Amino acid sequence: MAMENTCGPIWVFAEQAEGRIQDVSMQLVGKARDLAGALNVAVEVILLGDGMKDQIKFLFAAGADRVYLGDAPVLAWYQPEIYTGMIVSLAVEKKPEIMLIGSTCTGRELAPMVAARLKTGLTAHCIDLNINEDKILEQWIPAYGGLISIICPENRPQMATAAGGVFPKPAMDESRQGEVMLLEVPTELAGMIQTLEVVHREPESVPLESAATVVAGGVGAGDEKGWRQIADLARTLNAALGCTRPVVDEGWAEHGIMIGQSGKMVSPELYIGIGLSGELQHLIGVVGAKVMVAVNKDAKSPVFEQVDYGIVEDCRTFVPLLIEKIKAYRKRHAATYAGRDGQDSRDT
Amino acid sequence: MYRIIICVKAVPDPKRADHIRIDPVSKTLNRSEAPLVLNPLDKHAVEAALQIKETTAGAFLTVISMGPPEAGNIVRECLALGADEGILLSDRAFAGADTYATAFTLARGIEKIGRFDLIFCGMASSDGGTEWIGPQIATFLGVPVVTMVSELTETEQETWKVKACIENGYRLMQVKLPALFTVTRKLNSPRSLSFSGIVRARKKQIICWSAEDLGVAENMLGLSGSPTGVSAMTTRSSRRQVEIINGTGEEKAEKLVQKLADAGLV
Numbered sequence: 326m327a328m329e330n331t332c333g334p335i336w337v338f339a340e341q342a343e344g345r346i347q348d349v350s351m352q353l354v355g356k357a358r359d360l361a362g363a364l365n366v367a368v369e370v371i372l373l374g375d376g377m378k379d380q381i382k383f384l385f386a387a388g389a390d391r392v393y394l395g396d397a398p399v400l401a402w403y404q405p406e407i408y409t410g411m412i413v414s415l416a417v418e419k420k421p422e423i424m425l426i427g428s429t430c431t432g433r434e435l436a437p438m439v440a441a442r443l444k445t446g447l448t449a450h451c452i453d454l455n456i457n458e459d460k461i462l463e464q465w466i467p468a469y470g471g472l473i474s475i476i477c478p479e480n481r482p483q484m485a486t487a488a489g490g491v492f493p494k495p496a497m498d499e500s501r502q503g504e505v506m507l508l509e510v511p512t513e514l515a516g517m518i519q520t521l522e523v524v525h526r527e528p529e530s531v532p533l534e535s536a537a538t539v540v541a542g543g544v545g546a547g548d549e550k551g552w553r554q555i556a557d558l559a560r561t562l563n564a565a566l567g568c569t570r571p572v573v574d575e576g577w578a579e580h581g582i583m584i585g586q587s588g589k590m591v592s593p594e595l596y597i598g599i600g601l602s603g604e605l606q607h608l609i610g611v612v613g614a615k616v617m618v619a620v621n622k623d624a625k626s627p628v629f630e631q632v633d634y635g636i637v638e639d640c641r642t643f644v645p646l647l648i649e650k651i652k653a654y655r656k657r658h659a660a661t662y663a664g665r666d667g668q669d670s671r672d673t
Numbered sequence: 674m675y676r677i678i679i680c681v682k683a684v685p686d687p688k689r690a691d692h693i694r695i696d697p698v699s700k701t702l703n704r705s706e707a708p709l710v711l712n713p714l715d716k717h718a719v720e721a722a723l724q725i726k727e728t729t730a731g732a733f734l735t736v737i738s739m740g741p742p743e744a745g746n747i748v749r750e751c752l753a754l755g756a757d758e759g760i761l762l763s764d765r766a767f768a769g770a771d772t773y774a775t776a777f778t779l780a781r782g783i784e785k786i787g788r789f790d791l792i793f794c795g796m797a798s799s800d801g802g803t804e805w806i807g808p809q810i811a812t813f814l815g816v817p818v819v820t821m822v823s824e825l826t827e828t829e830q831e832t833w834k835v836k837a838c839i840e841n842g843y844r845l846m847q848v849k850l851p852a853l854f855t856v857t858r859k860l861n862s863p864r865s866l867s868f869s870g871i872v873r874a875r876k877k878q879i880i881c882w883s884a885e886d887l888g889v890a891e892n893m894l895g896l897s898g899s900p901t902g903v904s905a906m907t908t909r910s911s912r913r914q915v916e917i918i919n920g921t922g923e924e925k926a927e928k929l930v931q932k933l934a935d936a937g938l939v
């Protein structure tokens with residue numbers, strides 16, 4: 326275990342859903358491990374759930390030195406009052422230096438409540454974290470054409486959220502050991518607010534985060550019809566469909582498929598961005614794509630500085646053409662594509 | 674009768690906000706270029722309150738915003754939509770506030786308004802976009818909060834049931850009023866301004882409160898009341914060497930398909 330220093334440990338809140346620790350939480354534990362080196366402090370994880378004991382080994386393997394476990398039926402679902410209360414009282418006692426939370430729906434509700442109760446700062450949707458020479462956490466976010474680092478110099482803990490995919494999957498070292506501390510859990514739910522039910526639907530298509538091909542549309546689609554063409558292209562390519570924020574604002578697509586700082590992070594082999602300007606808040610969400618393509622009617626669009634292939638065209642005429650050519654190509658190479666045409670035949 | 678408070682933010686028009694840049698000297702946002710408009714998601718918060726007013730025995734709707742004097746325009750817009758009272762928290766001392774100091778100031782403003790049953794916020798602002806303000810106001814006021822509300826399922830009693838978005842699904846929450854909800858676009862379709870509403874709103878007075886009116890020490894407000902600050906800025910170099918594909922539309926499409934196929938990506 327790391328030597329404890331004058332400052333407190335680095336904390337990660339490990340979110341679980343249906344008894345499984347979320348990927349983003351594992352990634353944050355990995356990142357915390359990196360940061361802990363610079364501060365020479367321990368990585369500690371708070372895990373709240375029901376029947377979570379067998380998951381703890383993963384947290385140790387990812388870099389945790391200590392796990393505070395709250396294990397009780399009442400914690401199976403995120404319960405705002407109990408979760409906040411348990412984290413806050415433990416933080417008051419243990420004085421962590423840093424607290425990291427995933428930018429999930431739960432994390433985005435929990436983190437600001439914890440920060441307000443601890444009277445400390447919180448930075449949303451970070452895309453990088455590092456410790457500077459003053460041993461302060463720099464929390465990087467895209468803003469207005471560049472990146473800015475936010476710091477919380479005096480108040481503790483320094484709190485930040487980051488989305489899944491911002492930090493890599495940690496290297497798992499199964500030989501790592503750690504300490505488990507059991508937390509006392511209130512036996513009953515408090516009165517003001519309760520989670521009564523949590524319903525998960527099966528996602529209909531390829532999840533954006535793990536898709537090999539992503540087609541993303543911007544507000545340049547022009548209207549609902551233009552947007553549907555882009556959706557058609559995604560279907561033709563068997564790709565996951567993503568969008569920029571103005572597309573959500575226009576009501577063409579749901580918030581859940583927005584790519585970028587405040588949406589999803591993707592890391593496909595192929596990314597095709599159509600009718601979008603390549604603003605950092607969007608493209609920061611495209612990590613390590615092998616090939617990037619942009620279609621934009623404005624030859625001067627900044628998106629063309631950030632892709633491998635650029636096509637200057639009006640997407641409303643070009644996208645149908647592209648769909649046609651893809652289908653034609655596949656027909657020519659039908660033998661290779663035998664059995665892979667399921668998606669194609671549906672819309673012909 | 675329900676007392677409903679709606680928090681609304683004046684944001685640089687998201688359709689024109691691309692030109693806002695960071696001031697390299699003061700390290701604060703240079704907001705002067707794009708005109709201020711009502712934050713798009715806050716329209717859904719106002720609509721939620723208006724619908725409650727229309728479908729229950731009665732409700733009194735107070736709109737509150739913290740911002741520069743020009744933010745008064747969006748408060749007036751909410752009055753024109755049907756809110757009963759508009760409050761603008763505006764003071765130089767509020768400037769430069771991070772989310773913590775903003776939520777703290779708004780919570781003090783709401784305390785000054787007095788009794789309330791419901792507070793509605795948008796899920797996120799288009800410029801800050803943290804989603805923190807709602808939950809932090811609720812925390813400072815000591816009331817429960819549900820974020821990303823998509824449906825008000827049961828609203829008859831003192832205890833409400835609401836549905837809120839989560840990844841691939843929803844959660845059903847039971848909440849005792851007074852409570853704060855942040856709303857998503859799914860909740861409703863906001864109405865548009867009516868001419869008669871605009872005329873009516875013109876006669877209404879917007880209440881302006883300063884730091885002194887709130888009775889809060891200046892070191893709790895604005896930049897000095899903010900735990901966080903900007904420490905550094907960089908530009909990102911994610912440049913790739915682009916190859917522009919030329920030809921007629923058809924040729925471009927064909928060439929692109931070929932290139933993708935060569936890379937094994939079709």
Ligand SMILES: Cc1cc2nc3c(=O)[nH]c(=O)nc-3n(C[C@H](O)[C@H](O)[C@H](O)COP(=O)(O)OP(=O)(O)OC[C@H]3O[C@@H](n4cnc5c(N)ncnc54)[C@H](O)[C@@H]3O)c2cc1C
Pocket residue numbers: 542543544545546547568569570571572583584585586587588589599600601602603604605606607620621622623626638639640641799800801802803
């Ligand atoms: C705090 C914060 C967080 C944000 N988070 C996100 C986020 O997570 N994800 C996100 O996407 N955005 C986010 N944004 C918004 C982001 O800054 C940009 O405003 C947004 O990404 C721009 O979307 P766009 O490219 O579709 O629109 P625009 O920037 O308006 O670009 C439209 C493009 O389409 C082109 N075009 C127009 N018509 C056509 C046509 N017929 N054919 C071809 N091209 C055409 C235009 O030339 C233009 O380049 C955030 C902003 C803030 C302030």
Ligand SMILES: Nc1ncnc2c1ncn2[C@@H]1O[C@H](COP(=O)(O)O)[C@@H](O)[C@H]1O
Pocket residue numbers: 680681682683712714715718737738739740772775779793794795796797798799801802803804805806807
């Ligand atoms: N300055 C402000 N004045 C009033 N309400 C605000 C202000 N800033 C944020 N809000 C409210 O908080 C919501 C979320 O904002 P944010 O946390 O900035 O994403 C907004 O939709 C508003 O309802």
